[in-house]
Structure formats: C-alpha cells, structure tokens
Amino acid sequence: MTNAMNLFITVVNYEHMFGERTHHMGLFLSFIFALTPQIIVTTDIRGVELLKGAHSMQGMTPSEFLQIFKEHREWLPNLYQEVTKDIEDAIDFYHLTFNECEKAGGRARGCSSCLRRRG
Secondary structure, eight states, X not given: OHHHHHHXXXXXXXXXXXXXXXXXXXXXXXXXXXHOGGGOOOSXXXXXXXXXXXXXXXXXXXXXXXXXXHHTGXXXXXXXXXXXXHHTTOEEOTTSOXXXXXXXXXXXXXXXXXXXXXX
C-alpha cells in the first residue's frame, strides 16, 4: 500500500508541476481511488461523481479493474503508447556490476547512478 501511495503522490506532483495528465496517469489515479476512496474530496460535483464511481468498483478485484480497461481501450486510447514510451529505454540492472551500471549511461532501471543521470 505504501508503494501505491508513493506513486500516487508522484503522479499528483507531476500533474501540478507540468500541467499534464497522461492516460497512463489517469488509469493509476482511478486505481488508487478505487483502492482508497476515502481520499476523495467531495466539495464539488466532480468529487461526488468520482466517489460514486469509486464505490461502484468496490466489489472488483484489481485484475477485474484492469481487465475493464483492456476491454475498453477507447477510454484511454493513448495508454499503451505511453507505457511503451515509458519503458523503451529501461534495462534491468541486477546482473550488472556497479561499474557496468555507470557505463549504461542512464538506461538501467532502478540503478541509483543511472537515476542521478536522468535528473
């Protein structure tokens, strides 16, 4: 749950900093709202409608939730393109030495020296 909430905070911060919400981010926010509907603020009609939607998903498993979006790709038409772009330069680094990771030039997923290079 902590990882999901950390990612939620990252998505919200990104949206506020860059003024952009991708379909990929929207799917994740929908997932978090279904998982933790108590974080939805209902001070306006959008919040009330969002809470209704989150409550309607309470009987679903995460797998069923994701399956709905797989079956209705038209809801988030850019999703798979965005996911592909997100991971196109990622390589696993667990088999690399620290020296090899440094030489990967920012392409090794999760490597602290690579993350520093990405900024």
